[in-house]
Amino acid sequence: MNAKSLLRLPLYEQIKLQILQRIANSEWASNELLPSEWELAEQFAVSQGTVRKALTDLVNDGVLFRQQGRGTFVAEALDDWAGMSMVSPGLLNEKPDRLAREFLGISRAHASEELAAVLGLRRGASVHRIRMLWRQQGQAVAIDEVTLPLERFDTLDARWLRQSAGVWAVLQQHFGVRLRVAAEQWRAVALSREEAQLLQAREGDAALFYLRVAKDMQGQAVEWRERWCLTGSLGLTRQQQD
Known part of the structure; x- marks a missing residue:
């Protein structure tokens, strides 16, 4: 997806794609804790609500998972058998x-x-x-x-x-x-x-x-x-x- 196409997406979708790319680039490994919503909001220069919506979508997609009181983590990628x-x-x-x-x-x-x-x-x-x-x-x-x-x-x-x-x-x-x-x-x-x-x-x-x-x-x-x-x-x- 080129930069022009990316900018046409809703802001939270743009943040989702950037998080996915950072995971793909091994910036965060499987089972690693992500920065807090406030920290990510500062990194991406968006609101905490936008980051939360992006993270929630990625949790629903199985890319991330949450642990109560601890934060949001990168989920293990599914293998070829997909569970x-x-x-x-x-x-x-x-x-x-x-x-x-x-x-x-x-x-x-x-x-x-x-x-x-x-x-x-x-x-x-x-x-x-x-x-x-x-x-x-x-x-x-x-x-x-x-x-x-x-x-x-x-x-x-x-x-x-x-x-x-x-x-x-x-x-x-x-x-x-x-x-x-x-x-x-x-x-x-x-x-x-x-x-x-x-x-x-x-x-x-x-x-x-x-x-x-x-x-x-x-x-x-x-x-x-x-x-x-x-x-x-x-x-x-x-x-x-x-």
Whole structure:
């Protein structure tokens, strides 16, 4: 967003964007206490009420959190699972095992009509296509196919994806973009031959297909993600947010 566009926004929205940028630039780390509302108001040369409204919006967006009597803190950024976990049946009260990510590759493709409409692209626009495999205790349990607009992330490097915790971590660290889930849906599907081979399953086996669209903090759709999850001995759960 350029300076002219920024100035057209309401003042509290301008402050939100500046706070987000400072977080993206690592000025404040996860779980770090922000300066007081009065201090921020002085830094930004605005009223305390404007700062409070900006902070409240960021709390509602999950970027910040408040602790009574202590202040406002930077929340941990969500990972590629956005609060969801793979768990074994009967263990819902136990902490799920951490999934290991295996980066499979990145390629360029052209946006379909549906994808272009969702991400606000022209039909056939160039996009990044990223594939990853997720393992639980060594067992392949899910495949991700992530689509991002190439024009916005034209410098995206495979090395970053290979070395990071996931796509969302790369976007925040290298582009200052923090995502949140905007829409999601699930349905039962039969695995294709390619998906079955990657998951070490049989073609036609049942799987849970998950489709998700994520937006940046300014409300622009940025990510289209398709995920195939094995369901034979595992299930999905979404962590409760504090």
